[in-house]
Amino acid sequence: MILIEKTQIMNFEGAIRGARNPMNSWDRMDSSYDKDGNYILGPNDLDLAKRLCKAGSDHRKFIRQILVCVDITAPMYWWKEFDTYKVATVANSTSTMHKLCSKPFELTDFSHDQLSIDALAALSSFMNFLETKRLSYIETKDKADWYDLIQLLPSSYNQTRTVTMNYENLLNMYFARRNHKLLEWHTYCDWILSLPYTKELFLQGENPLDK
Numbered sequence: 299m300i301l302i303e304k305t306q307i308m309n310f311e312g313a314i315r316g317a318r319n320p321m322n323s324w325d326r327m328d329s330s331y332d333k334d335g336n337y338i339l340g341p342n343d344l345d346l347a348k349r350l351c352k353a354g355s356d357h358r359k360f361i362r363q364i365l366v367c368v369d370i371t372a373p374m375y376w377w378k379e380f381d382t383y384k385v386a387t388v389a390n391s392t393s394t395m396h397k398l399c400s401k402p403f404e405l406t407d408f409s410h411d412q413l414s415i416d417a418l419a420a421l422s423s424f425m426n427f428l429e430t431k432r433l434s435y436i437e438t439k440d441k442a443d444w445y446d447l448i449q450l451l452p453s454s455y456n457q458t459r460t461v462t463m464n465y466e467n468l469l470n471m472y473f474a475r476r477n478h479k480l481l482e483w484h485t486y487c488d489w490i491l492s493l494p495y496t497k498e499l500f501l502q503g504e505n506p507l508d509k
Contacts, residue, residue: 299371299372299373299409299410299411299456299482300370300371300372300373300376300409300482300485300486301370301371301372302368302369302370302485302486302489303368303369303371304367304368304369304460305366305367305368305489305493306366306367306368307364307365307366307493307494308364308365308366308367309363309364309365310329310337310339310364310494311329311337312363313360313361313363313364314327314329314339314343314346314347314360315327316359316360316363317346317347317350317359317360318346323346326342326343326346327340327342327343328340328341328342328343329343336494337494339495344495344498347360347361347495347498347499348498348499348502351499351500351502352502355466358466361464361465361466361469361499362386362464362465362466363464364464364465365462365463365464366462366463366464366465366468366493367460367461367462368460368461369458369459369460369461370458370459370461371456371457371458372409372456372457372482373408373409373453373454373455373456373457373482374451374452374453374454374455374456374457375453375454375480376409376480376482376483377457377459378453379475379480379483383463383467383470383471385467386463386464386466386467387461387462387463387467388461388462388463389459389460389461389462390459390460391457391458391459391460392457392458392459394448394451394455394457398432398447398448398451399432399435399436399444399447402429402432403425403428403429403432404425405421405422405425406456407425407455407456408421408425408452408454408455408456409454409456409482410454412481421452421454424452428447428450428451431443431446431447431450432447435447465496465499468490468493468496468500469499469500471486471487471490472487472490472491472496472500473500475487
């Protein structure tokens with residue numbers, strides 16, 4: 299299970315302006331904002347952006363200046379893989395340290411969409427055990443109960459993070475994870491391709507652009 303929401307795209311205009319700095323070709327800029335505030339690339343700017351991306355990582359520096367901020371709710375087992383890409387990303391997460399005991403455990407706190415019937419029953423039973431430990435900790439403040447919760451918490455436990463990254467991060471994630479066995483990665487890669495101009499810039503001939 300993965301939920302991706304509140305997506306914001308920033309600094310397209312600055313990135314394109316910077317892409318024209320090496321050749322002083324600002325007079326060829328033909329992009330503009332539409333009535334909804336979206337930055338629409340003109341034919342000249344889109345052609346330049348595609349050529350720079352196709353030329354390789356040394357030339358596509360401008361996409362590192364296109365910023366994305368998004369809220370992602372996903373299980374801990376997915377976040378462990380996402381953390382591979384921490385270069386040039388920033389995230390603020392909900393805290394298990396401070397808030398794990400603040401509410402009763404519910405099935406929706408865990409990713410369970412792919413569980414078999416017997417596995418779902420096992421998770422429900424285990425969740426009830428965690429709930430008894432949570433209630434015991436609230437009543438006694440016994441640190442042993444708290445450690446039981448922290449060390450037994452399944453990797454299917456969902457966490458929400460507000461993540462800021464750039465188009466270069468997204469490019470690397472897409473080509474590294476689009477064929478991954480985890481369905482969460484497929485949903486995430488589909489989201490990447492839903493962002494402005496990612497298909498045009500990333501999928502030129504369906505070849506990775508890092509050569």
